[in-house]
Amino acid sequence: MSQTLNIHLHTGPWVNWSHGRVLGSTVTLSERNGGLLTAFLATFVSVAGAACWSILSYVLHQSRARQEFRDGLHHQQQASFRNAGSAGAAAWQFAQLSWYWRKQPVRPLARNLPFNLLALVNMIVFALASVFSSEVTKAAGNEALVRSPQCGLLNSTNIHDANKQSANFNEIEVNQTLTAATYTRACYGKIKDPLQCNQYAQQSLSWRSNQNASCPFTPDLCFYGEKAGYAMDTGRLNSRSALGINAPKSDTIQYRKVTTCTPLQAKQHTRIYNDTDPEDGAFGDTLVEYEFGEVVGVSNSTFLYNLQSSVSNSGYVLTSLVALAGSAAKAWVPIPALNRTDGDISIFFLAPNSVIYSAPVTDPFFTATIPVNQVVSVMSCVDQHQFCNPSNGKCTPLSGATPLTTTKDRRYDLSFNSAQNTTALLIAGMIQQLTTYASVHTRGANALRASESVHDNSIQIGLPNTQWMIEVSNWFGISLAKLQQLVVQFSTGPAYIPEGYTIVGPLSKEENDICNNQIIRSTSGVTSFSVLGVAIILIGGTILIVISLLLDIFMSFIRRKTDWHQYKCLHWALDGTLQFQRLAYEEAGQGEWSGGAESVPILLNNAKIGLPRNANVTHPRLSQKAEQDGAISAQTPEEEALMNQKTVSH
Numbered sequence: 001m002s003q004t005l006n007i008h009l010h011t012g013p014w015v016n017w018s019h020g021r022v023l024g025s026t027v028t029l030s031e032r033n034g035g036l037l038t039a040f041l042a043t044f045v046s047v048a049g050a051a052c053w054s055i056l057s058y059v060l061h062q063s064r065a066r067q068e069f070r071d072g073l074h075h076q077q078q079a080s081f082r083n084a085g086s087a088g089a090a091a092w093q094f095a096q097l098s099w100y101w102r103k104q105p106v107r108p109l110a111r112n113l114p115f116n117l118l119a120l121v122n123m124i125v126f127a128l129a130s131v132f133s134s135e136v137t138k139a140a141g142n143e144a145l146v147r148s149p150q151c152g153l154l155n156s157t158n159i160h161d162a163n164k165q166s167a168n169f170n171e172i173e174v175n176q177t178l179t180a181a182t183y184t185r186a187c188y189g190k191i192k193d194p195l196q197c198n199q200y201a202q203q204s205l206s207w208r209s210n211q212n213a214s215c216p217f218t219p220d221l222c223f224y225g226e227k228a229g230y231a232m233d234t235g236r237l238n239s240r241s242a243l244g245i246n247a248p249k250s251d252t253i254q255y256r257k258v259t260t261c262t263p264l265q266a267k268q269h270t271r272i273y274n275d276t277d278p279e280d281g282a283f284g285d286t287l288v289e290y291e292f293g294e295v296v297g298v299s300n301s302t303f304l305y306n307l308q309s310s311v312s313n314s315g316y317v318l319t320s321l322v323a324l325a326g327s328a329a330k331a332w333v334p335i336p337a338l339n340r341t342d343g344d345i346s347i348f349f350l351a352p353n354s355v356i357y358s359a360p361v362t363d364p365f366f367t368a369t370i371p372v373n374q375v376v377s378v379m380s381c382v383d384q385h386q387f388c389n390p391s392n393g394k395c396t397p398l399s400g401a402t403p404l405t406t407t408k409d410r411r412y413d414l415s416f417n418s419a420q421n422t423t424a425l426l427i428a429g430m431i432q433q434l435t436t437y438a439s440v441h442t443r444g445a446n447a448l449r450a451s452e453s454v455h456d457n458s459i460q461i462g463l464p465n466t467q468w469m470i471e472v473s474n475w476f477g478i479s480l481a482k483l484q485q486l487v488v489q490f491s492t493g494p495a496y497i498p499e500g501y502t503i504v505g506p507l508s509k510e511e512n513d514i515c516n517n518q519i520i521r522s523t524s525g526v527t528s529f530s531v532l533g534v535a536i537i538l539i540g541g542t543i544l545i546v547i548s549l550l551l552d553i554f555m556s557f558i559r560r561k562t563d564w565h566q567y568k569c570l571h572w573a574l575d576g577t578l579q580f581q582r583l584a585y586e587e588a589g590q591g592e593w594s595g596g597a598e599s600v601p602i603l604l605n606n607a608k609i610g611l612p613r614n615a616n617v618t619h620p621r622l623s624q625k626a627e628q629d630g631a632i633s634a635q636t637p638e639e640e641a642l643m644n645q646k647t648v649s650h
Contacts, residue, residue, distance in 0.1 A: 008148035008492055009526050016143060016519070017248050018241055025531035028144050034137070034527025041133040041537055048541030049126025051548035053087040056122065058551055058572070060115070065571040073097065073106050075575075077115065082575035084119075087126075091119035136533030143201065144522045145246065150493025151515035152505040153429070168498045173433065174442045175496060180482035181443070188477040200488060201244025201519045205480040207234045207257075211469065216260040216382040218337040223263035223364045230469050231260040232476045236388055239423050243487045244519035251419035254388035255427055257479070258398055259436060261381035261472040263364035264347075266290060269335075271301075282306055290378060292347060293334040295321065302332065303349040305376045315454060316445035317351040322437035325400030343382035344400040346437035350377045350448075357460050365468035366450060368460075379468060381436040383479075387424050389414040401431035422510035430486045438482070439475040449474055491518035552599075573597050585609050588622035 009028070016024035029037060061081040064074070076097055084090035094116040101108035154172065156165050187197035188204045197203050213229035215222035222228035236254035239245045245252070271289040275282040285308045289301040303319060321332040323345045334345050350365060352375075357368040365377045384398035394414045396404065405428045416424060432438070440447040449470055453461045464470070489495075491514065493503055506512040556569045573579055574597075582593050582601040591607040603609065611620060 008146050009522055010145035010147040010516075011526060013531070014145050014517075015246075016141075017246055023530075023532060026143075026528050027531055027534070028526050028528045031525055031527060034529070037529065037534075038134050038137070038527070041136070041534070042130045044541050045126060045130040045133050045537060048544045049122065049129070050086050051541075051544040052126065053084075053090065053119065053122050054548040055544065055551060056118065057081040057084065057090070058548075058555075061572060061575070062555070062568050065565075065568040067567050071106055073101050073104075073108060073111065077112070078571065079575050079580070081115075082572065083577050087119040087123035091116050091123060094119065133537055136530045136537065137527055141528065142198070142521050143519050144526050144528055145516070146488065146491045146518045146520055147516050148492045150503055151491050152493060152503040153490065154494055154497065154501045155504045157500050157502055164500060168500050170442065171498050172494075172496075172501075173438065176433070176482055176485060177439065177442050177478065180439075180478045180485055181447075183481045183485070184474065184477040188481065198521050200484045200521065202242050202484075203521075204477075205234060205237060205242055205484065207232050207476065207480070209233075209469075209473070211466075213260055215262055216340065216343075217262070217264075217380065221264055221337050223265055228262045229260045230262065230472060231258065232473065233258045234480065236386075236390075238390070239427070243427075243484065245423055245487065245514055246517035246519045247419060247423070247513070250391055251417065251423070252390060253416070253420050253423050253427075254390055254395075256386040256388065256395075256398075257434065258384045258386075259381055259472070259476050259479075260384075261379060261436070261468075263468055264292075264338075264378040264380055266376070266378045282308070288376065290349060290376065291335070292338055292378070292380075293323070293332055295332050296330065302347065303376070305349075305351055309351060309353045314353045315355055315458065316448060316451055317353060318440065318445045318448060319349045319351075320346060320437050320441040322346050322435055322441075324402055324432065324435075326402035327400075338380060340382055340400075342397070342399050343384040344435050344437075345380060345382055346435055346440075347378065347380045348440065350379070352460075354458055355454065355460050356458055357462075359462035361460075361463045361467075362465045363463055363467040365471070366460075366463050379472075381472060381475075383435045385431050385434075387414060387428075389416060389420065391415075391420075401428070401435070404428045404431065419510050419513065422508065423514065426490060426511075426514065427483075427487070430483060433486065434479040434483055436472065436475050436479065439478040447471075447475065488518060488520060491515050570597055573599060584622055590622060 011028050011030055011033075013025070013027045015021055016026050018024060058081075061078055064078060064081075077094070080090055080093045080097070084093050094112045098108045098112040098116070156168065183196065183199075186193040192203070210229075210231040210233070212227045213231035215226050215228045219226040219228075234255075234257045236256050237243065238252055238254055240247055240249075240252045243255075269291045271291065273287055273289070275285050275287055277283055285306050288305045288307065290303040290305070291300075292302040294300050295302060302321065309317075323330050323332050323334050323339070325341055325344055332347070333339075334347070338345060338347070352366075352368070361368040365379050367375060367377060383400070385401060385404055386396050386398050387404060388395040392415055396414065405425070414420075445451050450460065450463055450467055453463075455461075497503065506515050552569075552572060558564070559566045559569050574583070576599060578600055579596070582596065585591055585603075586593050590609040592604045593601050594604055595601040611622065615621065
């Protein structure tokens with residue numbers, strides 16, 4: 001499924017309304033472009049870190065600049081602030097100052113350590129910021145929009161061929177149920193498969209269970225009496241957060257599904273007789289009729305079981321029927337004790353046939369007190385649905401699928417706006433495919449989790465006494481997974497279009513909005529970025545870079561205009577590398593210079609400067625005369641100073 005969806009993933013800006021317009025502003029890029037943006041942001045943060053250190057260096061240099069004479073360590077620190085291009089270089093330079101001045105009585109470690117630590121902190125903070133700049137993708141999450149040209153609903157064109165239409169519909173339903181069952185197995189249990197479960201906006205739709213719910217039918221019909229029901233309730237599922245229909249809060253709706261199941265007392269509703277019709281294929285066999293309502297046009301009984309099946313070397317057979325509340329055409333009409341006008345009724349008949357139980361089973365749906373169980377078990381479920389408007393708190397009463405599409409009943413007037421109404425109609429059109437019956441009937445006994453522990457097609461290992469709850473919970477999960485699947489499939493278009501079906505695209509602006517705003521989760525193909533996160537990085541970094549470039553210019557302008565501490569600007573200029581070079585050459589008498597207080601001094605008259613040819617290789621000087629004197633003495637300044645001290649002492 002994920003491969004099909006990735007073809008239609010939207011790239012560009014969009015708003016994830018789950019987080020609001022500001023926090024939810026997102027841009028989705030292709031995997032390649034996303035990688036380039038991630039790399040750019042990391043580099044940009046590093047540049048911003050260098051700019052931050054440049055600002056700190058300027059502030060510290062200016063705050064320490066004095067008109068009075070200071071010792072050599074102070075001036076070397078100032079030169080380090082002025083010329084170290086990065087926090088890392090500055091940290092290394094301050095460490096060197098501490099080492100080389102260690103024998104001098106100027107407390108080099110105490111004076112350099114604070115600056116060394118400051119540089120290290122700046123370097124580490126921005127190094128980490130560079131690494132974690134990719135977190136702007138996590139802030140946006142792995143959510144993306146699906147936008148497909150095939151958005152819409154399947155519509156049958158076989159209106160004149162009922163058999164063909166039925167076969168095609170059954171084919172679609174089988175595929176949908178199998179896909180939902182596979183997803184439920186992988187993603188609705190305790191152990192989840194991350195490769196399969198990273199598709200929908202919400203990995204799975206949760207529900208609350210009640211093992212002591214009231215019997216949904218007349219109490220004498222329920223196997224355990226009045227408190228014999230097992231209820232599963234999703235609560236109110238938000239169309240945006242749960243189903244991924246991306247819309248502002250005012251355009252969202254809430255959907256709720258409640259299913260209550262119970263095993264039934266079948267004894268009072270069975271009739272056993274021998275088949276005496278010679279022309280009947282079951283002539284002479286003992287038959288059991290289960291009378292829970294008429295199957296229209298087929299039989300007055302609901303289910304017929306041949307006891308000969310118990311020796312037929314066949315496994316479980318699970319038969320199901322459904323009665324939709326409010327539907328004019330019912331294939332099965334439940335008996336009054338089983339009928340509900342506020343819910344859709346599904347009934348299930350489980351025939352174990354020749355299955356041999358290796359241990360007694362007390363579960364009411366799989367009852368087996370002897371190895372070969374000849375009893376057909378019966379269970380029934382009621383599916384109810386509800387829509388709510390989160391804007392005003394109004395809700396429809398719990399009901400079957402058909403009444404929810406009724407617009408004349410005032411009980412269903414929730415004051416939906418046009419977008420909400422379109423979303424509700426879309427989901428309402430899917431509800432009939434969410435009955436418990438729909439989770440089972442196309443799969444038969446394969447829908448039973450108990451079938452997975454049958455080996456050799458005949459031997460059933462022991463089952464817990466709550467196996468029937470495990471089964472209906474699985475069927476409930478399948479219906480929810482199918483809802484997730486159908487909602488996404490509206491936007492993507494079906495992966496398979498059978499013969500005789502076409503896609504009917506969006507018929508209104510609201511339907512088109514749903515087509516273009518379906519959220520899924522995607523771990524490949526695209527990368528989503530938080531616009532706010534990217535903006536903070538770019539704006540914050542740009543501010544630091546601009547300040548670092550203009551701070552000296554601005555402060556120099558202010559000080560010239562106000563005559564306020566102009567010597568500080570002069571110190572900043574003279575401590576620059578190029579001014580150090582000018583001072584050295586100019587004091588050595590090499591060339592005439594201009595711009596002595598600027599960032600860049602200029603050598604005039606196209607003069608030539610350089611190192612004297614006879615420079616001392618151990619202590620070179622730029623002055624030609626100094627080099628000549630040095631050649632005569634052949635002593636370094638340190639040696640000359642030491643000799644002078646000795647002469648004075650004598």
